[in-house]
Amino acid sequence: MARLHSTAIKTLHYYHKINLLNPIYTDQNNGYRYYSTDQFEQQLSERLRLLIRRD
Structure with missing residues (x-):
């Protein structure tokens, strides 16, 4: 997943820690953490939208 979305593994671990993904x-x-492609795209985009709305 990290390679597929050009995301650092440490970033994915951080997202998990803060309950973002x-x-x-x-x-x-x-x-080892397993993610689905659909899950990655849907959860991350939805939660990022919520974070943007807060500002």
Whole structure:
């Protein structure tokens, strides 16, 4: 997902930390976070719109 959307892995981790974009699944063995393409585009764009409205 990070490569697909040119997003740094640390950025995805930060988005998860602040509840901006949560993975659909996290592997308990290695901590790898899984995202769907639709989820990434929909959740991130919706939440960013809400943040912009606040300003």
